[in-house]
Amino acid sequence: MALKICVLASGSSGNCTYISSENTAILIDAGLSCRETLRRLLSLGVRDDNIKGICVTHEHDDHVSSLGVLHRKLGAALYANSGTKDGTLINGKLAGLPWNIFLTGEAFSIGDLKIEPFSVPHDTYDPVGFVVSAGKSRAGIVTDMGMPTELIRTKLKNCQVVILESNHDGPLLNDSSRPWVLKQRIKGWQGHLSNEQACQMLSDIAGPDLRTVFLAHLSSECNKPDLALKLAKEVLVKCGYHEVSVRLTYSDKPSDLVEC
Ligand SMILES: [Zn+2]
Numbered sequence: 001m002a003l004k005i006c007v008l009a010s011g012s013s014g015n016c017t018y019i020s021s022e023n024t025a026i027l028i029d030a031g032l033s034c035r036e037t038l039r040r041l042l043s044l045g046v047r048d049d050n051i052k053g054i055c056v057t058h059e060h061d062d063h064v065s066s067l068g069v070l071h072r073k074l075g076a077a078l079y080a081n082s083g084t085k086d087g088t089l090i091n092g093k094l095a096g097l098p099w100n101i102f103l104t105g106e107a108f109s110i111g112d113l114k115i116e117p118f119s120v121p122h123d124t125y126d127p128v129g130f131v132v133s134a135g136k137s138r139a140g141i142v143t144d145m146g147m148p149t150e151l152i153r154t155k156l157k158n159c160q161v162v163i164l165e166s167n168h169d170g171p172l173l174n175d176s177s178r179p180w181v182l183k184q185r186i187k188g189w190q191g192h193l194s195n196e197q198a199c200q201m202l203s204d205i206a207g208p209d210l211r212t213v214f215l216a217h218l219s220s221e222c223n224k225p226d227l228a229l230k231l232a233k234e235v236l237v238k239c240g241y242h243e244v245s246v247r248l249t250y251s252d253k254p255s256d257l258v259e260c
């Protein structure tokens with residue numbers, strides 16, 4: 001059974017990823033406008049009424065801003081842990097949504113997809129990454145984390161597709177005009193993963209199963225796509241995994257659609 005994966009949008013202006021098996025399609029996060037989400041799904045040839053669920057990583061606006069309207073439009077069930085559900089209540093527009101609550105660390109199913117939520121360090125109530133699998137096909141999605149952890153490394157090993165944050169380049173962040181407090185937040189253990197940390201993570205998790213890496217949540221101000229791509233490719237080649245395909249994700253257009 002194969003998975004199809006496309007990162008519809010990634011970055012601080014909105015995040016949404018499409019994953020499907022033969023029978024079930026879901027979205028991870030809903031931070032892209034409803035209209036643009038539907039338009040990008042259509043560009044993949046996906047009918048929007050096929051989306052059976054929306055799984056939410058955490059309550060930051062760039063991951064939930066269109067959750068209510070997408071839920072109403074698609075009729076898709078909503079999945080989050082109770083911390084994230086509570087976190088969304090800060091946004092009045094997201095009150096009263098009919099959540100399906102999962103426990104972090106406990107797998108659940110949507111159709112023939114198995115979803116494994118696991119903790120990541122980020123500055124929200126109970127942020128998670130996901131491994132989504134169908135049969136032997138496994139895709140790992142981890143963005144918005146301040147540091148790599150052993151749990152994340154364990155979850156991402158044996159995935160054929162990994163969507164991994166490569167948020168900022170250290171020197172570009174330091175030299176940016178961002179306020180000192182914001183720089184500290186981004187660099188902190190509950191902030192965002194740098195190119196250097198993403199490369200370290202890739203060298204730790206790369207194995208014979210890995211086919212595709214998507215670099216995600218790139219900062220438009222404090223990163224350069226070509227630089228992130230070059231560093232990730234270099235580290236995989238250095239580890240002996242020349243054949244792994246490294247791809248970018250974008251805020252203004254969908255990524256490539258890959259199968260595993
Ligand atoms: Zn984010």
Ligand SMILES: [Zn+2]
Pocket residue numbers: 058060122144
């Ligand atoms: Zn976040």
